[in-house]
Amino acid sequence: MSVECAAPIADETLADYWTGDLAPPDAAAIEDHVFACSACARRLDAVASLGEGLASLARQGRISGVISHALLNRLQRDGVTVRLYTLSPGDTVPCAVFPGDDVVVVAMRADLSGVRTVTLRATGPGDVTVAEIADVPVSSAGDVLWATPGAVIRQMPSQHVHLTLRASDGTGVLGEYVLDHAGTS
Secondary structure, eight states: OOOOOSSOOOHHHHHHHHHTOSOHHHHHHHHHHHHHOHHHHHHHHHHHHHHHHHHHHHHTTOOOEEEOHHHHHHHHHTTOOEEEEEEOTTOEEEEEEOTTOSEEEEEEEOOOTTOOEEEEEEEOGGGOEEEEEEEEEOOTTSEEEEEEEHHHHHTSOSEEEEEEEEETTSSOEEEEEEEEEEEEO
């Protein structure tokens, strides 16, 4: 018979603990709870099992979309080759993907204070929408991370990719960015 936890730890907190992204006092509190609570210990095991497969999925080109800093850090610690481009509003950044790159991540900085969710729109030549991701929860980090498999980027011709972050509530544009993609290097 299993006993349920009276004060379960949030899944996001378990993931942050597992990736090593909690401050030592917070991590110690999680450890104390998990050692005493079999229900949360089982949930932490499930988070760890899921996480072990992420590096394999990234290398297979199966990680795509908006990701968290915790996931980015974990992929890098697990040896996934990540090419990272960091952009501020108004930036045009030359970029390329290299043969060994498993994942390309674009970090778009913006003033996200007071914003709960954003919509990311990526357009290519002729203003053709390449991707649109709506209602992305905003973290306290002050940026949005968009991951694309290196294999997908390697197939793209040289082109400008325009990125726009908008507040999902319709209050306006938070940032516009341009990737000057040079093709495969």
